[in-house]
Amino acid sequence: MKAVRPAQGDSTVADRLEQETKKRSVIPYGQGIILYLLVLSGTLVAAEGNRTEKTFEAAPNPRITVTNARGQILIRGWDKPQVHIIYTVMSPYVDIDTEAIPSGGSPDKIHFATHFLDPRVSENDRTVDYSLDVPTGTDLEIRNTQGSVRIEKVQGDDASVESVGGAILVTDFTGHLFLRSIGGNIDVIRPSGRVEAYSITGDLHFVSPTTSKLRGTTTSGRIVFEGDFRDGGDYSLSDYSGDMDILCPPSASFELNAKTDRGKLENEMPMTIRHQQATPLSSANSLFGTHLTGKATVSLRSFSGTIRIRDR
Amino acid sequence: MSETRHDSSAACYRFELELQAYMEGENKPFVLAHIRECAFCRVVVEDLEALRAAVRELPLEEPSAAVWSNIRAQLATAGAFAEKAGFWSWFSQLDFLRRPIPVAAFACMVALGCLLTAPRNYPEQDSTSALTATARRTAVRSMGFMGDNEALERVVRELEATFRAREGSLAPDVKTTYENSLLSLDTSIRECSDSLQREPGNSLAHEYLLAAYSQKAEVLSSALEFDEGR
Numbered sequence: 294m295k296a297v298r299p300a301q302g303d304s305t306v307a308d309r310l311e312q313e314t315k316k317r318s319v320i321p322y323g324q325g326i327i328l329y330l331l332v333l334s335g336t337l338v339a340a341e342g343n344r345t346e347k348t349f350e351a352a353p354n355p356r357i358t359v360t361n362a363r364g365q366i367l368i369r370g371w372d373k374p375q376v377h378i379i380y381t382v383m384s385p386y387v388d389i390d391t392e393a394i395p396s397g398g399s400p401d402k403i404h405f406a407t408h409f410l411d412p413r414v415s416e417n418d419r420t421v422d423y424s425l426d427v428p429t430g431t432d433l434e435i436r437n438t439q440g441s442v443r444i445e446k447v448q449g450d451d452a453s454v455e456s457v458g459g460a461i462l463v464t465d466f467t468g469h470l471f472l473r474s475i476g477g478n479i480d481v482i483r484p485s486g487r488v489e490a491y492s493i494t495g496d497l498h499f500v501s502p503t504t505s506k507l508r509g510t511t512t513s514g515r516i517v518f519e520g521d522f523r524d525g526g527d528y529s530l531s532d533y534s535g536d537m538d539i540l541c542p543p544s545a546s547f548e549l550n551a552k553t554d555r556g557k558l559e560n561e562m563p564m565t566i567r568h569q570q571a572t573p574l575s576s577a578n579s580l581f582g583t584h585l586t587g588k589a590t591v592s593l594r595s596f597s598g599t600i601r602i603r604d605r
Numbered sequence: 606m607s608e609t610r611h612d613s614s615a616a617c618y619r620f621e622l623e624l625q626a627y628m629e630g631e632n633k634p635f636v637l638a639h640i641r642e643c644a645f646c647r648v649v650v651e652d653l654e655a656l657r658a659a660v661r662e663l664p665l666e667e668p669s670a671a672v673w674s675n676i677r678a679q680l681a682t683a684g685a686f687a688e689k690a691g692f693w694s695w696f697s698q699l700d701f702l703r704r705p706i707p708v709a710a711f712a713c714m715v716a717l718g719c720l721l722t723a724p725r726n727y728p729e730q731d732s733t734s735a736l737t738a739t740a741r742r743t744a745v746r747s748m749g750f751m752g753d754n755e756a757l758e759r760v761v762r763e764l765e766a767t768f769r770a771r772e773g774s775l776a777p778d779v780k781t782t783y784e785n786s787l788l789s790l791d792t793s794i795r796e797c798s799d800s801l802q803r804e805p806g807n808s809l810a811h812e813y814l815l816a817a818y819s820q821k822a823e824v825l826s827s828a829l830e831f832d833e834g835r
Contacts, residue, residue, distance in 0.1 A: 416776045432635075434619070438831060439779055450634065453622065457831065458782035469631075471622060475824055476782035487626070493786035493824060512820065513789040533793050533813055554800065554809045596797070596813045 342381040342422070347391070349376040350399045354430035354449065360406040364420040364440045370429035370447040376403055377426040384418035386411040432468070441477070451486075460495075478514070496535070511535055515598075519605065522547045522589035531594040539593065540605035548587035552579040555597040562602050620646045628653060757818040764825035771829065783828045790824065793817035 351374055359366055364381075371377075380389055388408045393400035407421045420440075427433075433452035435442050441460045444452060451469040454461050458476040468486040472479050479490045480498045487506040490497050496514040499507065505526040509516055515535040522528060522545050530537060541547075541562070551558055557578065564582035593600050620639045627633040627650075640647040765787075772780055797814035800807050 416778075439776070439782075450632075451623075453619070457779055457827065469626070475786050475827065487631075493820060494782075494789050510816075512786075512793060512817070531816075533789075533817070552809060554807065554813075594809070594812075596793070596809065 342383045344381045346379045349393055349403055351376045351428055352399045352401045353428055356402045356432040357427055358404045358434040359423055361421055361437045362407055362419045364422040366423045366437050366442045368425045369445045371426045374428055379424045381422045383420045384414055386414040521545050524588040526589040529592045532598050533596045534598050536598045537595055537600045539602045543604050546585035546588040547591045548583050549591050550581050551593040551600050553595040553600050556595050557599040560602045561604055617646055761818055761822050764822055768825045768828050786824050790817050790821040
């Protein structure tokens with residue numbers, strides 16, 4: 294039996310009205326989906342930001358400075374005489390100033406700075422993420438106000454990193470490190486040059502340093518030092534109300550001068566206690582002693598935090 | 606000269622950061638390179654080196670323990686420890702202070718450094734709030750080092766007033782970071798002051814009080830610098 298398709302003229306007014314209604318409802322539905330997809334893709338593009346990639350030939354030991362307001366900065370050392378940078382901006386009102394000195398040939402200095410074309414740009418739109426691969430001998434000067442900074446395997450003479458609220462993580466840096474974050478945590482892993490780390494509310498964490506000069510200060514953050522002390526090294530750690538944990542191997546040789554005013558002092562390392570030099574009368578808990586032959590000098594200070602020295 | 610100094614403030618700031626290590630004998634190529642370019646910083650280094658050379662030539666004399674005991678007894682009788690015991694005790698822990706002549710020379714050196722690096726850089730600006738961050742930081746560090754509590758307190762008060770007037774322009778999360786830090790430091794200042802009231806000879810409390818004021822000034826300077834840079 295064949296199906297008989299009714300001719301146009303055979304359809305009733307009611308049928309035509311029904312078809313028209315279906316047609317009308319399908320078109321806006323399709324427009325909505327397209328619009329939705331456009332908005333979604335636009336949002337995704339905006340969220341991903343505008344990514345730019347550049348490569349500079351550089352001197353073997355260049356100096357790189359990065360000045361940024363928000364976002365992450367990642368810097369890795371590599372064995373090429375080039376600086377490769379990828380940055381992602383979130384707004385057309387944000388630009389990156391790049392200056393290479395000297396401008397021709399292989400520059401000794403390269404400056405990257407986030408620049409706002411419109412001061413009214415929103416805080417979120419100020420975000421710029423940087424990723425740099427730099428020659429291993431690079432010196433660094435990084436300022437990232439409200440974003441994290443991560444440095445890996447760079448062997449320059451010095452690096453300074455400053456932030457207001459961002460975390461700082463430095464791994465395997467060989468030169469002088471100057472790190473300061475007012476509210477962010479600072480982690481330094483396997484440094485081998487002089488280390489200076491300062492925070493107010495952030496924690497300080499030092500892991501396996503082979504440095505001979507280390508200074509760490511925080512006010513209310515915690516300090517954790519995990520590792521050995523180098524012969525002849527000078528280590529000075531100070532916090533106000535945060536706790537301090539020193540975890541060192543039984544073979545560590547150091548002279549200890551630890552003092553806390555209101556906190557506890559807990560020592561698990563066998564020490565030869567030395568007579569403390571005359572100090573004014575105070576309620577402080579202090580320990581002045583030597584572990585093994587006392588080759589390194591370790592000074593620990595806290596006002597109301599607990600100081601723990603443990604065998605790891 | 607102030608123009609030159611102002612233009613190169615980032616380099617001069619880094620110079621200041623590395624100066625101490627350089628003067629301690631560390632290899633600091635940047636300092637050497639910078640003083641070739643910046644006449645102002647070169648003068649600072651030359652003066653510090655001249656003073657250091659002069660200090661080396663001074664005879665080192667070790668006063669006997671009896672001398673120190675007598676001085677201390679006289680100061681105690683004069684009531685000097687009621688206000689300054691903590692400060693003095695803090696410094697008395699440092700061995701080099703047993704040699705008064707080099708110490709006096711070193712104090713002059715620091716004062717000279719402070720004089721050279723802080724106020725003259727920005728002669729057109731007369732209030733604390735108008736000083737640039739580098740100058741403020743240098744001045745604050747010098748005052749902190751010299752243990753000048755009252756000057757530090759005054760600077761901190763002025764900086765805080767400026768900060769409060771401008772804090773509205775900071776981003777909420779940045780402002781929160783600064784507020785938390787200031788809260789933490791205010792707690793330190795309050796607790797250390799209370800400790801010193803009860804125990805004027807508490808060297809650790811005095812040490813932390815001085816550090817807290819110094820850090821608070823630096824935090825406020827940083828906030829104002831951040832605000833200026835926006």
